[in-house]
Amino acid sequence: xxxxxxxxxxxxxxxxxxxxxxxxxxxxxxDRAMAAADGLGPADIDEAVVGTLGVGGRQLGLSAPAVTExxxxxxxxxxxxxxxxxxxxxxxxxxxxxxxxxxxxxxAGGYEVMTDASGDATKYWLGVSxxxxxxxxxxxxxxxxxxQMASAYFDEYDADVDDLSRAAVKNHANGAQNPHAxxxxxxxxxxxxxxxxxxxxxxxxxxxxxxxxxxxxLVASEEVAESMDAAxxxxxxxxxxxxxxxERDTYTSIPASERAADAAYEMADCGPDEIDLAEVHDCFAxxxxxxYEDLGFCEPGEAPELLREGVTDADxxxxxxxxxxxxxxxxxxxxxxxxxxxxxxxxxxxxxxDRQVEGVERGLAHNVGGSGGAAVVTxxxxxx
Amino acid sequence: xxxxxxxxxxxxxxxxxxxxxxxxxxxxxxDRAMAAADGLGPADIDEAVVGTLGVGGRQLGLSAPAVTExxxxxxxxxxxxxxxxxxxxxxxxxxxxxxxxxxxxxxAGGYEVMTDASGDATKYWLGVSxxxxxxxxxxxxxxxxxxQMASAYFDEYDADVDDLSRAAVKNHANGAQNPHAxxxxxxxxxxxxxxxxxxxxxxxxxxxxxxxxxxxxLVASEEVAESMDAAxxxxxxxxxxxxxxxERDTYTSIPASERAADAAYEMADCGPDEIDLAEVHDCFAxxxxxxYEDLGFCEPGEAPELLREGVTDADxxxxxxxxxxxxxxxxxxxxxxxxxxxxxxxxxxxxxxDRQVEGVERGLAHNVGGSGGAAVVTxxxxxx
Numbered sequence: 001x002x003x004x005x006x007x008x009x010x011x012x013x014x015x016x017x018x019x020x021x022x023x024x025x026x027x028x029x030x031d032r033a034m035a036a037a038d039g040l041g042p043a044d045i046d047e048a049v050v051g052t053l054g055v056g057g058r059q060l061g062l063s064a065p066a067v068t069e070x071x072x073x074x075x076x077x078x079x080x081x082x083x084x085x086x087x088x089x090x091x092x093x094x095x096x097x098x099x100x101x102x103x104x105x106x107x108a109g110g111y112e113v114m115t116d117a118s119g120d121a122t123k124y125w126l127g128v129s130x131x132x133x134x135x136x137x138x139x140x141x142x143x144x145x146x147x148q149m150a151s152a153y154f155d156e157y158d159a160d161v162d163d164l165s166r167a168a169v170k171n172h173a174n175g176a177q178n179p180h181a182x183x184x185x186x187x188x189x190x191x192x193x194x195x196x197x198x199x200x201x202x203x204x205x206x207x208x209x210x211x212x213x214x215x216x217x218l219v220a221s222e223e224v225a226e227s228m229d230a231a232x233x234x235x236x237x238x239x240x241x242x243x244x245x246x247e248r249d250t251y252t253s254i255p256a257s258e259r260a261a262d263a264a265y266e267m268a269d270c271g272p273d274e275i276d277l278a279e280v281h282d283c284f285a286x287x288x289x290x291x292y293e294d295l296g297f298c299e300p301g302e303a304p305e306l307l308r309e310g311v312t313d314a315d316x317x318x319x320x321x322x323x324x325x326x327x328x329x330x331x332x333x334x335x336x337x338x339x340x341x342x343x344x345x346x347x348x349x350x351x352x353x354d355r356q357v358e359g360v361e362r363g364l365a366h367n368v369g370g371s372g373g374a375a376v377v378t379x380x381x382x383x384x
Numbered sequence: 385x386x387x388x389x390x391x392x393x394x395x396x397x398x399x400x401x402x403x404x405x406x407x408x409x410x411x412x413x414x415d416r417a418m419a420a421a422d423g424l425g426p427a428d429i430d431e432a433v434v435g436t437l438g439v440g441g442r443q444l445g446l447s448a449p450a451v452t453e454x455x456x457x458x459x460x461x462x463x464x465x466x467x468x469x470x471x472x473x474x475x476x477x478x479x480x481x482x483x484x485x486x487x488x489x490x491x492a493g494g495y496e497v498m499t500d501a502s503g504d505a506t507k508y509w510l511g512v513s514x515x516x517x518x519x520x521x522x523x524x525x526x527x528x529x530x531x532q533m534a535s536a537y538f539d540e541y542d543a544d545v546d547d548l549s550r551a552a553v554k555n556h557a558n559g560a561q562n563p564h565a566x567x568x569x570x571x572x573x574x575x576x577x578x579x580x581x582x583x584x585x586x587x588x589x590x591x592x593x594x595x596x597x598x599x600x601x602l603v604a605s606e607e608v609a610e611s612m613d614a615a616x617x618x619x620x621x622x623x624x625x626x627x628x629x630x631e632r633d634t635y636t637s638i639p640a641s642e643r644a645a646d647a648a649y650e651m652a653d654c655g656p657d658e659i660d661l662a663e664v665h666d667c668f669a670x671x672x673x674x675x676y677e678d679l680g681f682c683e684p685g686e687a688p689e690l691l692r693e694g695v696t697d698a699d700x701x702x703x704x705x706x707x708x709x710x711x712x713x714x715x716x717x718x719x720x721x722x723x724x725x726x727x728x729x730x731x732x733x734x735x736x737x738d739r740q741v742e743g744v745e746r747g748l749a750h751n752v753g754g755s756g757g758a759a760v761v762t763x764x765x766x767x768x
Contacts, residue, residue, distance in 0.1 A: 001485035047622070053445055061437055061467035061513025062757040065624040069631075069757075074643065076622030077758065078473050081463045083445035089462050093477060099484035101385035102651075129445025238431070238460030240449040247453075259458065267486075373446040373453075374461065 004098040004233045005225035006380060007105075008037025009342035011215035014330030015182040016115040022058050025214040026050075026067040026111045029335070033109070033216035033342075036351070039228060040218065046103035047076040049093045051086025051110035052334030054079075055128055058113065067111060081334075083129030084283060086110050087215065088337025088367030088376040092236045094219040104224055109216035110334035117210070129370035131244030143207055145245050145371040146284035147199035152251035153286060154201065157301035161201050164285035165192035166307040168205045168327055171282060174314055175324020177355040182211050182330030206285035208325075213332035215339035229349040234270070234362070235379040237263025243373035254287075254372035257294035261366070264377040265296075268362075272296035275318065275379070276360045277347055279340035281368040282325040291366055292320075295377070319357050322347070337367035341378055348382030388482040388617045389609035390764060391489075392421025393726035395599035398714030399566040400499040404596065406442050410434075410451040410495045413598035413719070417493070417726075420735070421602045423612060429602075430487035431460040433477045435470025435494035436718030438463075439512055442497065451495060465718075467513030468667060470494050471599065472721025472751030472760035476620045478603040488608055493600035494718035501594070513754035515628030527591055529629050529755045530668035531583035536635035537670060538585065541685035545585050548669035549576035550691040552589045552711055555666060558698055559708020561739040566595050566714030590669035595714035599722035601729065613733040618654070618746070619763040621647025627757035638671075638756035641678035645750070648761040649680075652746075656680030659702065659763070660744045661731055663724035665752040666709040675750055676704075679761070703741050706731070721751035725762055732766030 010032025012025050034042065050064035059066040064079035080090045087110025094108035130136045130145060153159055169189055175181035192205035219233070239259025242248050248255065265271055272295055280295070282288035289303035297318060298306050306312050312320035323329045323343040326336060344363035346352040365378045394416025396409050404412075418426065434448035443450040448463035464474045471494025478492035514520045514529060537543055553573055559565035576589035603617070623643025626632050632639065649655055656679055664679070666672035673687035681702060682690050690696050696704035707713045707727040710720060728747035730736040749762045 055444060059516045059627065060439060061465065062627050062754045064466065065753075065757040066515075066627045068624060069626050074624055074640075076476075076644075076647075076760075077466075077624040078477065078622075079465045081445065081465055082448065082461075092460075093462065093480070096477070096480045096484040096486055099486065100480040101483060102480055131450075132443045238462075240452060240458055240461040242453050243443065243446050243450045256458075260460075263460075369449075370446045373449040376460075 001099055003222045004095045004219050005222065005230040006217055006233065006341060006345045007220045007225050007228045007230045008033050008040065008218040009216065009345040010036050011180060011339045011342050012213045013180045014211045014213035014332055017212045020212065022111050022113045023067055023070040025212060026109065027071050029109055029214035029216040030071045033218055037218045037228065040105065042072060044105045045073060045075055045107050046105050047097060048073060048107040049078050049080055049090040051080045051090035051337060052112055053081060053083060053086060082374040083369035084333050085337055085367040085369035085374050085376050086334040088378065089238065091217055091219065091338060091341050091378060092238060092376055095233050095236050098219055098221050104221045106219045107216060108219055108338060109214065110338045111214035112332035112334040113212045114210040114332060115212050134246060135244055141199065143199040143202055143284065146286055147202045148245060149251050149290065150201050150286040156252050159304045161193050162189060163304035163307060164206045165189050167282060167285040167288040168192045170313055171321050171325040171327040174322050175328025178324045178329055181324040181328050182209055183328045202284055208283050208327050208331040211330035211332040213330060213335045215335040215342050217338050217341050229351065231345050231348040231380040231382045233378065234381045235264040235268030237261065237267060238376040240374045241372055243370060245371045254290055254294050254368060254375060256372050256375040257291060257366065257368060260375040260377040261295045264379050268379040270362065274362055275364045276362050277322065277357055278320045278364040278366065279323060279343050280320055280366040282321060282327050283331060295366060322355055322357055340365040340367060344380045348380055385483050387606045388479045388603050389606065389614040390601055390617060390725060390729045391604045391609050391612045391614045392417050392424065392602040393600065393729040394420050395564060395723045395726050396597045397564045398595045398597035398716055401596045406495050406497045407451055407454040409596060409598040410493065411455050413493055413600040414455045417600035417602055421612065424489065424602065426456060428489045429457060429459055429491050430489050431481060432457060432491040433462050433464055433474040435464045435474035435721060436496055437465060437467060437470060466758040467753035468717050469721055469751040469753035469758050469760050470718040472762065473622065475601055475603065475722060475725050475762060476622060476760055479617050479620050482603055482605050489602060489604045491600060492603055492722060493598065494722045495598035496716035496718040497596045498594040498716060499596050518630060519628055525583065527583040527586055527668065530670055531586045532629060533635050533674065534585050534670035540636050543688045545577050546573060547688035547691060548590045549573050551666060551669040551672040552576045554697055555705050555709040555711040558706050559712025562708045562713055565708040565712050566593055567712045586668055592667050592710040592715040595716040597714060597716035597719045599719040599726050601722050601725050613735065615729050615732040615764040615766045617762065618765045619648040619652030621645065621651060622760040624758045625756055627754060629755045638674055638678050638752060638759060640756050640759035641675065641750065641752060644759040644761040645679045648763050652763040654746065658746055659748045660746050661706065661741055662704045662748040662750065663707060663727050664704055664750040666705060666711050667715060679750060706739055706741055724749035724751060728764045732764055
């Protein structure tokens with residue numbers, strides 16, 4: 001099994017861009033990834049994997065070739081869709097393609113345009129990845145699903161709304177340093193805890209925005225990577241589960257995340273205590289707390305303590321979501337997973353600019369589809 | 385690069401099944417694949433790849449975990465969508481997963497439920513994989529797109545409507561032997577040529593039906609395959625192209641098919657003259673003619689001759705679509721590619737029952753997305 005490396009990555013800013021199309025956004029991310037991959041050109045790309053949820057008024061079938069044609073590629077192109085984990089899975093497929101020996105350089109990316117929907121259409125957008133018959137069609141929004149997890153968590157452990165807010169405050173502080181962040185401003189604990197309720201106990205500040213954006217990652221063989229700014233894909237694991245939250249045994253953990261993490265740690269031959277930096281899927285603040293526990297950064301019920309003690313702050317022992325996370329950086333569904341890996345690549349190769357964290361040898365990205373029907377965890381290693 | 389094998393496959397009948405759901409159809413295909421894979425159980429499956437276009441009133445996001453959860457799997461599950469080539473690509477991903485060493489047994493399948501749409505909704509269904517702005521939204525149906533190819537072919541070569549009909553007559557004759565075929569009846573040349581026009585020059589008999597159905601294929605490593613009815617995946621190639629027909633240089637060839645075939649032949653180290661049997665993507669009759677030429681079975685313009693001489697009949701030198709093809713067997717979009725490979729596996733391992741073709745050592749499956757925005761070609765080898 002030969003090694004695979006991330007050898008370049010880029011993304012658009014995440015935000016609301018009515019003047020852009022899904023194709024123009026993808027092209028920007030692609031151009032930035034190519035520019036970052038010094039020495040590689042479009043002709044070196046053997047195949048492409050593109051993640052998008054792709055609901056809405058754009059290209060529905062063949063939405064992956066629709067963006068790769070726009071950047072001039074006619075290589076094998078596959079669309080992958082696992083809801084909000086679409087491009088995390090796209091990167092995983094790219095890793096398999098390289099390890100299989102069938103490709104030396106694979107483009108993995110994703111895109112989404114969401115802000116042209118409004119009101120009920122937005123709820124529809126966010127709801128399509130919930131379970132259809134008993135969640136979406138009965139009116140359960142995604143905020144509602146994660147609110148149920150937060151309520152269960154408060155019941156089971158010593159935690160309250162301020163613990164959710166601490167995740168938001170941290171991620172906004174981080175996003176304020178990221179020029180690509182959609183909500184690149186700071187907020188206070190009071191701002192977050194006292195904001196309007198979206199789905200009790202979640203307030204507006206406990207929910208990520210809807211976003212437009214794209215991200216692209218280049219995955220390559222060792223031979224290609226040798227002379228480049230490269231981060232080795234030490235492990236990548238995935239897991240799936242019942243799509244509907246109501247069909248799972250637990251509301252205070254996302255078992256698909258645990259399965260994905262276990263597989264990634266095993267492949268990388270490392271444990272959670274050897275991770276230096278992580279990008280986790282904080283679509284709602286409670287999701288970041290569950291991620292700490294599902295990824296093994298702490299024991300069940302201890303996530304609030306990590307936040308209270310600043311362990312996961314940008315200057316803490318284990319910085320989490322230094323990009324701003326989904327909360328502040330934004331969450332254009334199909335772009336999120338590749339965007340997380342783009343951030344890891346930048347941090348591991350010294351390309352993170354003002355928000356560079358020093359001494360990062362091993363980074364982890366955690367990308368969840370829906371309320372946990374699918375999850376994928378990727379571990380990258382740099383040279384520090 | 386280790387070898388990958390198809391070690392079992394199954395499908396539902398294709399047709400109109402109002403009493404079935406997308407989940408129940410997938411479960412039937414899964415059960416049949418497992419039953420065919422003697423010695424393997426669900427616990428042996430390491431991951432799953434599921435192809436579906438997935439438009440309509442069913443699960444939209446996370447539609448792959450929605451069917452794998454139903455058959456009791458919680459392994460990594462990825463949805464792949466490349467329009468009508470969805471599950472051809474799913475099988476390709478499964479091959480990469482096995483060759484990468486990250487999995488030993490991968491379930492690759494697909495499903496679609498289409499017959500609950502009617503009238504305009506059906507046109508919508510079939511249109512979503514056309515180019516959006518200049519084809520679908522301006523009213524071009526898929527029959528219309530392929531009709532343009534047929535018109536261009538008639539202009540360029542010595543061919544007429546009877547040549548299209550010969551493909552339909554052959555495939556209906558084959559489908560009449562297949563208990564899984566949706567339109568399992570024979571038709572005459574007159575039936576086909578004189579039928580109502582759908583999009584000139586295509587008549588009703590030159591168009592595949594809309595279908596419900598599912599198919600599943602098990603791809604495994606050599607070690608797993610050793611004691612099983614196995615067919616080696618000698619080659620698998622894919623290609624993509626402009627999604628819109630109007631943006632391509634030629635209307636009388638599908639360049640993505642040529643690219644996919646070239647890659648598959650190279651990987652399999654064989655040429656078109658070494659193929660004993662093929663399942664090709666005859667969504668419309670003209671597509672079967674183009675396939676003969678794009679796959680190298682004959683020179684450009686010679687496809688009508690192959691049909692006139694019976695070369696591709698079930699008892700000809702190179703039987704094509706002995707299953708009945710999309711025309712007679714049916715075309716439940718996401719199930720079609722895996723269904724083709726299921727047919728190859730049956731033929732190569734002596735499991736094709738009454739329609740077994742003797743002496744088949746090497747089979748080829750050809751699966752096209754949209755009007756040629758994507759294509760995938762898979763070559764399997766048996767022991768004959």
